[in-house]
Amino acid sequence: MEAVAKHDFSATAEDELSFRKGQILKVLNIEDDKNWYRAESGLIPSNYIDMKPHDWYYSRMTRATAEKLLSNKHEGAFVIRVSESSPGDFSLSVKCGDGVQHFKVLRDGQGKFFLWVVKFNSLNELVEYHHSASVSRSQDIKLKEIICEEFLVQALYDFIPQ
Numbered sequence: 089m090e091a092v093a094k095h096d097f098s099a100t101a102e103d104e105l106s107f108r109k110g111q112i113l114k115v116l117n118i119e120d121d122k123n124w125y126r127a128e129s130g131l132i133p134s135n136y137i138d139m140k141p142h143d144w145y146y147s148r149m150t151r152a153t154a155e156k157l158l159s160n161k162h163e164g165a166f167v168i169r170v171s172e173s174s175p176g177d178f179s180l181s182v183k184c185g186d187g188v189q190h191f192k193v194l195r196d197g198q199g200k201f202f203l204w205v206v207k208f209n210s211l212n213e214l215v216e217y218h219h220s221a222s223v224s225r226s227q228d229i230k231l232k233e234i235i236c237e238e239f240l241v242q243a244l245y246d247f248i249p250q
Contacts, residue, residue, distance in 0.1 A: 089115045089145055090210050091125075091137040105130030113137060114199070114210055116176070119147050128199050143234060144168055144215065154181035155188045164232035168193070168211055178211065184229050191223055 091113045099106040105127050107113060117126035118139070124131045146154070149169040158165050161183050171177040171192065178193040180203070191203050193214065200207035201214045203223055208214040218231045 089118070089142070090140045090212050091115050091127075091132075092140065093137055095136050097133060097136050099130065101131075103131050105132050107132065107136075112210075115139065117147075140212065142212070142215075145211070151179070151181070151190060154179075154190075158183040158188045161234055162232060164230050165234045166215075166231045167234075168215070180223065182223055182229055182231065184224070184227065189224065189229070 093107045093109050093111045093113060096109050097105075097107050105113075113132060114128040115125050115132070115137075116128060118134070120126065123134055125134050125137070144167055146167050146169045149157075149167065151172060154167050154169060157167065158181060163183055163185070165183040167181050168178055169181065171179045174192070177195070178201075180191040180193055182189050182191070193211070194202050196202065196207060200209060201211055202208065203214070203218075204225065206217060206221075208217060215231055220230060222228045222230055
């Protein structure tokens with residue numbers, strides 16, 4: 089995930105990452121500590137950044153849950169999730185035909201993300217590219233955002249705002 093720095097930050101410990109206001113940061117983990125997120129090169133304070141949230145990112149979703157979620161969605165619907173078999177890495181699950189295909193998101197020595205040959209600085213860039221280029225080498229599967237469905241709910245109590 090990407091985040092934009094709201095303020096300058098100077099690291100005070102060896103495992104922290106210094107950054108400047110407006111800088112784009114690659115955030116790898118937001119789950120372990122609500123105050124400090126793990127970025128690509130160190131820890132960053134969560135209150136110093138604005139995350140660029142996406143409906144397609146699910147941090148701790150199992151492969152089976154991804155299959156269940158995508159099973160009744162349209163062709164190309166997808167989620168990116170933290171890999172179960174390789175913690176710290178990501179998996180891409182995509183609705184394809186009657187099933188769901190899973191792709192391991194690879195990283196090179198410079199931290200760039202890729203599925204096959206083309207490399208990207210962030211998961212956001214990888215997703216954007218695969219909206220128009222297939223994620224598969226054997227089939228034409230392009231990523232399409234999951235369409236949020238409207239649904240009605242019934243309130244348990246009356247509420248009158250003041």
